[in-house]
Amino acid sequence: MAVSASSSAQQARQTLADRLGEIRRDAGLTGRELAGACGWYPSKVSRIENARTPPSSEDIQAWCQACDAAGQAADLIASLRAVEGMWVEWRRMERIGLRAVQEARLPLFERTQRFRSYSSWLVPGLIQTRAYTEAVLRAVQRRRVTVDDVDAAVGARMERQRVLHRSATFAFLIEESVLRSGIGGTEVMAGQLGHLLSVATLPSVSLGVVPMRPDRHRMPVEGFWVFDSEQVNVELVSGHLTITQPREIAMYADAFAELAEHAVYGADARGLVTEALHTLG
Incomplete structure:
Protein backbone atom coordinates (compact mmCIF):
# COMPACT_ATOMS: atom_id res chain seq x y z
CA MET A 1 0.00 0.00 0.00
CA GLU A 89 -1.26 4.77 -7.68
CA TRP A 90 -2.27 5.44 -11.28
CA ARG A 91 -0.50 2.32 -12.53
CA ARG A 92 -2.68 0.22 -10.26
CA MET A 93 -5.91 2.10 -10.93
CA GLU A 94 -5.42 2.11 -14.70
CA ARG A 95 -3.90 -1.31 -15.20
CA ILE A 96 -6.86 -2.55 -17.26
CA GLY A 97 -7.41 0.73 -19.08
CA LEU A 98 -9.09 4.12 -18.66
CA ARG A 99 -12.73 3.18 -19.22
CA ALA A 100 -13.07 1.32 -15.92
CA VAL A 101 -11.72 4.33 -14.04
CA GLN A 102 -14.32 6.62 -15.62
CA GLU A 103 -17.18 4.20 -14.95
CA ALA A 104 -16.14 3.57 -11.35
CA ARG A 105 -16.71 7.24 -10.47
CA LEU A 106 -20.26 7.42 -11.79
CA PRO A 107 -22.08 6.32 -8.57
CA LEU A 108 -20.32 9.06 -6.57
CA PHE A 109 -21.33 11.68 -9.13
CA GLU A 110 -24.92 10.42 -9.21
CA ARG A 111 -25.44 10.64 -5.45
CA THR A 112 -23.71 14.00 -4.91
CA GLN A 113 -25.95 17.05 -4.56
CA ARG A 114 -23.33 19.77 -4.19
CA PHE A 115 -20.21 19.74 -6.35
CA ARG A 116 -17.23 22.03 -5.82
CA SER A 117 -14.39 21.69 -8.29
CA TYR A 118 -11.15 23.66 -8.49
CA SER A 119 -8.72 23.18 -11.35
CA SER A 120 -5.31 24.66 -11.90
CA TRP A 121 -4.29 22.32 -14.74
CA LEU A 122 -7.21 21.42 -17.01
CA VAL A 123 -10.88 22.15 -17.59
CA PRO A 124 -12.84 19.91 -15.16
CA GLY A 125 -14.14 16.69 -16.71
CA LEU A 126 -17.84 17.49 -16.23
CA ILE A 127 -17.57 20.54 -18.47
CA GLN A 128 -15.18 19.23 -21.11
CA THR A 129 -16.07 18.80 -24.77
CA ARG A 130 -15.68 15.39 -26.34
CA ALA A 131 -12.66 16.54 -28.36
CA TYR A 132 -10.97 18.05 -25.30
CA THR A 133 -11.63 14.88 -23.26
CA GLU A 134 -10.18 12.76 -26.05
CA ALA A 135 -7.03 14.90 -26.13
CA VAL A 136 -6.64 14.68 -22.33
CA LEU A 137 -7.21 10.95 -22.08
CA ARG A 138 -5.04 10.24 -25.10
CA ALA A 139 -2.19 12.12 -23.43
CA VAL A 140 -2.74 10.10 -20.25
CA GLN A 141 -2.81 6.82 -22.16
CA ARG A 142 0.40 7.58 -24.00
CA ARG A 143 2.19 8.51 -20.82
CA ARG A 144 1.23 5.70 -18.44
CA VAL A 145 -1.36 3.20 -19.72
CA THR A 146 -0.56 0.22 -21.92
CA VAL A 147 -4.20 -0.58 -22.75
CA ASP A 148 -5.71 1.68 -25.44
CA ASP A 149 -9.41 2.05 -24.67
CA VAL A 150 -9.50 5.83 -25.00
CA ASP A 151 -12.61 5.86 -27.21
CA ALA A 152 -14.59 3.88 -24.63
CA ALA A 153 -13.23 6.03 -21.79
CA VAL A 154 -14.29 9.21 -23.60
CA GLY A 155 -17.79 7.78 -24.03
CA ALA A 156 -17.96 6.96 -20.31
CA ARG A 157 -16.95 10.49 -19.33
CA MET A 158 -19.49 12.01 -21.72
CA GLU A 159 -22.16 9.76 -20.20
CA ARG A 160 -21.24 11.02 -16.74
CA GLN A 161 -21.94 14.60 -17.82
CA ARG A 162 -25.66 13.91 -17.71
CA VAL A 163 -25.53 14.72 -13.98
CA LEU A 164 -25.25 18.39 -14.99
CA HIS A 165 -28.92 18.33 -15.90
CA ARG A 166 -30.38 16.98 -12.68
CA SER A 167 -31.24 18.62 -9.35
CA ALA A 168 -27.75 19.35 -8.05
CA THR A 169 -25.53 22.42 -7.82
CA PHE A 170 -22.12 22.78 -9.46
CA ALA A 171 -19.48 25.35 -8.57
CA PHE A 172 -16.46 25.31 -10.86
CA LEU A 173 -13.34 27.37 -10.22
CA ILE A 174 -10.61 27.40 -12.83
CA GLU A 175 -7.39 29.34 -13.06
CA GLU A 176 -7.18 31.75 -15.98
CA SER A 177 -4.05 29.91 -17.09
CA VAL A 178 -6.26 26.90 -17.85
CA LEU A 179 -7.97 28.99 -20.52
CA ARG A 180 -4.67 29.89 -22.13
CA SER A 181 -2.55 26.74 -21.96
CA GLY A 182 -4.68 24.15 -23.66
CA ILE A 183 -4.35 20.66 -25.00
CA GLY A 184 -5.25 19.17 -28.35
CA GLY A 185 -4.46 22.18 -30.54
CA THR A 186 -6.15 25.44 -31.50
CA GLU A 187 -9.37 23.95 -32.87
CA VAL A 188 -9.95 21.71 -29.85
CA MET A 189 -9.23 24.54 -27.44
CA ALA A 190 -11.48 26.95 -29.30
CA GLY A 191 -14.32 24.46 -29.09
CA GLN A 192 -13.68 23.99 -25.37
CA LEU A 193 -13.71 27.70 -24.62
CA GLY A 194 -16.93 28.11 -26.56
CA HIS A 195 -18.42 25.26 -24.55
CA LEU A 196 -17.50 27.00 -21.30
CA LEU A 197 -19.50 30.04 -22.40
CA SER A 198 -22.47 27.76 -22.98
CA VAL A 199 -22.12 25.77 -19.76
CA ALA A 200 -21.95 28.97 -17.73
CA THR A 201 -25.55 29.73 -18.68
CA LEU A 202 -26.94 26.59 -17.03
CA PRO A 203 -29.00 27.55 -13.95
CA SER A 204 -27.32 24.93 -11.76
CA VAL A 205 -23.77 25.93 -12.70
CA SER A 206 -21.52 28.61 -11.23
CA LEU A 207 -18.35 29.23 -13.23
CA GLY A 208 -15.62 31.28 -11.63
CA VAL A 209 -12.29 32.18 -13.21
CA VAL A 210 -9.34 33.14 -11.00
CA PRO A 211 -7.55 35.89 -12.95
CA MET A 212 -3.82 35.93 -13.50
CA ARG A 213 -2.45 38.82 -11.47
CA PRO A 214 0.80 39.71 -9.68
CA ASP A 215 -0.71 40.49 -6.26
CA ARG A 216 -2.63 37.34 -5.33
CA HIS A 217 -2.93 36.43 -1.67
CA ARG A 218 -3.97 32.79 -2.34
CA MET A 219 -1.61 30.87 -4.56
CA PRO A 220 -2.82 28.11 -6.92
CA VAL A 221 -2.93 24.63 -5.42
CA GLU A 222 -3.48 21.12 -6.74
CA GLY A 223 -6.83 20.53 -8.42
CA PHE A 224 -9.52 18.90 -6.30
CA TRP A 225 -13.20 17.97 -6.11
CA VAL A 226 -15.39 18.31 -3.01
CA PHE A 227 -18.44 16.03 -3.09
CA ASP A 228 -21.07 17.41 -0.71
CA SER A 229 -19.21 17.51 2.63
CA GLU A 230 -18.43 13.81 2.59
CA GLN A 231 -15.41 13.32 0.35
CA VAL A 232 -12.59 15.09 -1.45
CA ASN A 233 -10.74 13.65 -4.44
CA VAL A 234 -7.32 14.93 -5.45
CA GLU A 235 -5.45 13.89 -8.58
CA LEU A 236 -1.71 14.03 -8.05
CA VAL A 237 1.14 13.19 -10.39
CA SER A 238 1.64 9.76 -8.85
CA GLY A 239 -1.88 8.71 -7.93
CA HIS A 240 -5.45 9.36 -6.83
CA LEU A 241 -6.19 10.47 -3.28
CA THR A 242 -9.57 10.09 -1.54
CA ILE A 243 -10.06 12.14 1.63
CA THR A 244 -12.87 11.38 4.08
CA GLN A 245 -11.52 12.84 7.32
CA PRO A 246 -13.87 15.73 8.28
CA ARG A 247 -11.03 18.00 9.42
CA GLU A 248 -9.22 17.59 6.12
CA ILE A 249 -12.40 18.00 4.07
CA ALA A 250 -12.94 21.29 5.90
CA MET A 251 -9.44 22.41 4.89
CA TYR A 252 -10.25 21.87 1.21
CA ALA A 253 -13.63 23.57 1.61
CA ASP A 254 -11.86 26.57 3.16
CA ALA A 255 -9.31 26.61 0.33
CA PHE A 256 -12.16 26.57 -2.19
CA ALA A 257 -13.87 29.47 -0.43
CA GLU A 258 -10.66 31.52 -0.37
CA LEU A 259 -9.98 30.86 -4.04
CA ALA A 260 -13.59 31.72 -4.85
CA GLU A 261 -13.06 35.16 -3.32
CA HIS A 262 -10.31 35.81 -5.88
CA ALA A 263 -12.44 34.63 -8.81
CA VAL A 264 -14.64 36.63 -11.16
CA TYR A 265 -18.06 35.50 -12.31
CA GLY A 266 -20.80 36.28 -14.79
CA ALA A 267 -19.88 38.84 -17.44
CA ASP A 268 -16.35 39.23 -16.06
CA ALA A 269 -15.67 35.49 -16.25
CA ARG A 270 -17.16 35.29 -19.74
CA GLY A 271 -14.94 38.20 -20.71
CA LEU A 272 -11.81 36.28 -19.72
CA VAL A 273 -12.99 33.22 -21.63
CA THR A 274 -13.79 35.33 -24.69
CA GLU A 275 -10.43 37.07 -24.49
CA ALA A 276 -8.66 33.71 -24.41
CA LEU A 277 -10.77 32.55 -27.34
CA HIS A 278 -9.82 35.64 -29.38
CA THR A 279 -6.16 35.05 -28.58
CA LEU A 280 -6.41 31.74 -30.43
CA GLY A 281 -7.20 33.71 -33.57
Missing part, protein backbone atom coordinates in the same frame (compact mmCIF):
# COMPACT_ATOMS: atom_id res chain seq x y z
CA ALA A 2 1.50 3.33 -1.02
CA VAL A 3 2.08 5.80 1.79
CA SER A 4 0.66 9.27 1.11
CA ALA A 5 0.99 12.53 2.99
CA SER A 6 -2.75 12.56 3.68
CA SER A 7 -3.69 12.51 7.35
CA SER A 8 -6.94 10.79 6.35
CA ALA A 9 -5.03 7.81 5.01
CA GLN A 10 -2.57 7.83 7.91
CA GLN A 11 -5.34 7.98 10.50
CA ALA A 12 -7.15 5.09 8.84
CA ARG A 13 -3.94 3.05 8.86
CA GLN A 14 -3.41 3.82 12.54
CA THR A 15 -7.00 2.88 13.39
CA LEU A 16 -6.53 -0.52 11.77
CA ALA A 17 -3.20 -0.96 13.58
CA ASP A 18 -4.83 -0.06 16.90
CA ARG A 19 -7.56 -2.67 16.40
CA LEU A 20 -4.95 -5.35 15.74
CA GLY A 21 -3.09 -4.29 18.87
CA GLU A 22 -6.28 -4.58 20.93
CA ILE A 23 -6.90 -8.08 19.62
CA ARG A 24 -3.38 -9.13 20.62
CA ARG A 25 -3.71 -7.67 24.11
CA ASP A 26 -7.17 -9.19 24.60
CA ALA A 27 -5.62 -12.57 23.77
CA GLY A 28 -3.00 -12.03 26.47
CA LEU A 29 -0.09 -12.30 24.03
CA THR A 30 3.07 -10.27 23.90
CA GLY A 31 4.32 -9.07 20.56
CA ARG A 32 7.11 -11.64 20.65
CA GLU A 33 4.64 -14.45 21.42
CA LEU A 34 2.37 -13.43 18.57
CA ALA A 35 5.30 -13.22 16.16
CA GLY A 36 6.41 -16.69 17.22
CA ALA A 37 2.94 -18.12 16.66
CA CYS A 38 2.80 -16.59 13.17
CA GLY A 39 6.37 -17.48 12.23
CA TRP A 40 7.47 -13.84 11.92
CA TYR A 41 10.40 -11.81 13.15
CA PRO A 42 9.39 -10.07 16.44
CA SER A 43 9.85 -6.62 14.92
CA LYS A 44 7.04 -7.24 12.40
CA VAL A 45 4.36 -7.07 15.10
CA SER A 46 5.74 -3.76 16.36
CA ARG A 47 5.89 -2.30 12.86
CA ILE A 48 2.30 -3.28 12.14
CA GLU A 49 0.95 -1.98 15.46
CA ASN A 50 2.73 1.35 14.97
CA ALA A 51 1.38 1.64 11.39
CA ARG A 52 4.88 1.69 9.95
CA THR A 53 4.26 -1.44 7.89
CA PRO A 54 0.80 -2.16 6.45
CA PRO A 55 -0.41 -5.72 7.01
CA SER A 56 -1.48 -7.94 4.13
CA SER A 57 -4.77 -9.82 4.21
CA GLU A 58 -2.74 -12.97 4.97
CA ASP A 59 -1.06 -11.20 7.89
CA ILE A 60 -4.46 -10.26 9.31
CA GLN A 61 -5.75 -13.81 8.98
CA ALA A 62 -2.68 -15.22 10.73
CA TRP A 63 -2.88 -12.55 13.44
CA CYS A 64 -6.52 -13.26 14.21
CA GLN A 65 -5.98 -17.03 14.11
CA ALA A 66 -3.14 -16.80 16.62
CA CYS A 67 -5.25 -14.59 18.89
CA ASP A 68 -8.28 -16.90 18.72
CA ALA A 69 -10.21 -14.13 16.95
CA ALA A 70 -10.68 -15.64 13.50
CA GLY A 71 -14.21 -14.26 13.39
CA GLN A 72 -12.87 -10.70 13.22
CA ALA A 73 -10.58 -11.30 10.26
CA ALA A 74 -13.12 -10.57 7.52
CA ASP A 75 -14.08 -7.20 9.00
CA LEU A 76 -10.43 -6.22 9.45
CA ILE A 77 -9.57 -7.22 5.89
CA ALA A 78 -12.47 -5.08 4.66
CA SER A 79 -11.00 -2.16 6.64
CA LEU A 80 -7.63 -2.85 5.03
CA ARG A 81 -9.20 -2.65 1.56
CA ALA A 82 -10.85 0.66 2.47
CA VAL A 83 -7.52 2.10 3.62
CA GLU A 84 -5.84 0.91 0.44
CA GLY A 85 -8.54 2.65 -1.59
CA MET A 86 -7.74 6.04 -0.06
CA TRP A 87 -4.49 6.27 -1.99
CA VAL A 88 -4.17 4.44 -5.30
